[in-house]
Amino acid sequence: MRSPARSPSRARSAPSGEVTAGVDAKAKGEFSTPDKSKGPTATVGAEAGASGSGKIAGSLGVKGAFEGAFKLAYQRTWTTEQIEKTTYNTTVRPGDALVFGASSAMQRIAGEITTGSGLGIRKVVVDGPSTVNTSTFVADTFTVPGNTCERLRPEGKTGTEDTTAPAPPGGLTAASLPEGSRFKDRDVLTPTRPDRPPNVVENAMESRPRPVGAARTLVRTAPVIGLSLCLGLVVGPTAEASVAVPPARAAAPVTVTVLNGDFAQPAFTGVNTSANPYAWSVGSTSGTGTTGGVWRWNAATGGHPGGLIAAMLRLPTEATHGLKQRLRGVRRGAQVTVTYDESPSVSNSCTAAALEKGQTYTVQGEGGSLTNQTTLPTTEKLPSNYWKPAWRTGVALTFTAAANEPLLTFASTVPAAQNASGNCGPLITNVRATQEPPPVDKTIPAGSLPTSEAFYGNDRRTAADAVAYCNGAANRCTFTAEDDYSFSYYAPARVAAETYFNCTRNTLNRTRPVSTANRSYGDLPAASGLPGSGTGTPTNMAQQYTQGTGLNPAWTTTQTHNVNEIVQPAEASWIETQASRQRTEGWFDATTKATDPNYDWRLHTVIDHPSTNLSDRLYQRTGPLTASEKQRCQSDRPNAPTPVGAITPAGAER
Known part of the structure; x- marks a missing residue:
């Protein structure tokens, strides 16, 4: 695998014109898999901008955006954006899981703005895409344990709830995989950018024999842009057991x-x-x-x-x-x-x-x-x-x-x-x-969350009263999450769509679409906008939630994947999904405190929505037929007697 050639620093043309504006910056990551046989495509990008009024001529980098936003005043919006892409082919062997991560290359400019007349602004910081470093994709291959992929599909039962600690805001985070997964292979992929030579990587990432150890591979905390794919061939039923270990109380008061x-x-x-x-x-x-x-x-x-x-x-x-x-x-x-x-x-x-x-x-x-x-x-x-x-x-x-x-x-x-x-x-x-404090209870289903509670000083009030207060202005209330009781987790596994049985004597190949849908849960009045509808302008309380948590969730999500199935004779094929979830528990408090706390509003609530830092899990499963399914496969096809002309050659009568 070759890294792209580094391009020398480019001269920037001097800007001209005038501008008053703000600056903005954002990072983004995308992962799409239109056809599993052709491999995934990933995109990671970063963007910085300045908006205002006036005209400006010339080419600006991050430093130019910084200077232009605060020294000039021009009549339009100006944005610089950097897109990096790489394409690679993968081969995932049965019983393996594939996980992707990405790390965006960013550049930070800090400084002061002076006017020459004694006025100025200090400690101004702008983040934008780096013009020196290149972002990185990481693709890891794991072998998942047999009790994950080599089980009979559930019959009238749900999977055991699997909880995962929330990812830290920065640094490294463990790849989210079933317990007992073992690391096999890592490939680091360097994407290309429009300002650099093309770099297309053809990477046959097969599950080849390697020394194995405990699964503790780390990927960069950037957008989690992949999904875990598990292909299993079942040779026999595997006993399944779980042991509940009650969490210990806090060590100190x-x-x-x-x-x-x-x-x-x-x-x-x-x-x-x-x-x-x-x-x-x-x-x-x-x-x-x-x-x-x-x-x-x-x-x-x-x-x-x-x-x-x-x-x-x-x-x-x-x-x-x-x-x-x-x-x-x-x-x-x-x-x-x-x-x-x-x-x-x-x-x-x-x-x-x-x-x-x-x-x-x-x-x-x-x-x-x-x-x-x-x-x-x-x-x-x-x-x-x-x-x-x-x-x-x-x-x-x-x-x-x-x-x-x-x-x-x-x-x-x-x-x-x-x-x-x-x-x-x-x-x-x-x-x-x-x-x-009591231990966190992660066994509560999303549809049975605790009831929201509101207080006005020492007095209990209805949640509707507190919502009316907090929703009255953009910064009327501040949301603070209780970190010890907020967590990311995976919902119980469920079978998606139909189960396909191969009653023939031949191996069957087919492509099937698999759709998954995720919704949000909460009990606040609809006026709060929590959970939101995903359309329209967010309510004041929805914005307070985003500002307090740093999360901007898609309250309702729908995804469709095309999965290629290879079903052996006398086997069944089915798909299981596990939705990634985020549960946030916290308080809306009056931002401006009253002299006497008897007149301060507080609202406690729990919101459960699709996770913003974990990918959904998609399990492609095959396994032997049950006894009743074998009987179904051995039955005669639907038929009926021919009352007249049972032995007459076809076409003899019209």
């Missing part, structure tokens, strides 16, 4: 953000305030809830050893005076540990009898049991006429979350005779939390 856990906001002056703390709701979770539902004492009067402000639980009615907050980022099934500090009241409204045995309250995490607590007692009154606190630090509560963003609730249980009409209750502060 993960910190949970408790908003305003020290009750410092909003700030206040004086000894105490009845203004409810930000991010917490009192009684109802709608907004701040009951006005003046708690009191807050300053650090000096509250006497916390860490100098923190303390919140006093007032009345023993959880529905109207319970202090509540949802624990952001905690998932259903997580093991949550909440710690906080407690003390009896310091209020001068308290009596000695109300404090001498401590004060009672309850604490509960959604999904856990209601826990009764009693503070330490206090009997000393300070010269300021306030009671001396008795802080107990590091009080812990552990529970298993029964919902996403479970509600944490503190409520006084001091009886009416001792709470001084809500002016004498226990103090809490320094609320913190950790969680042991």
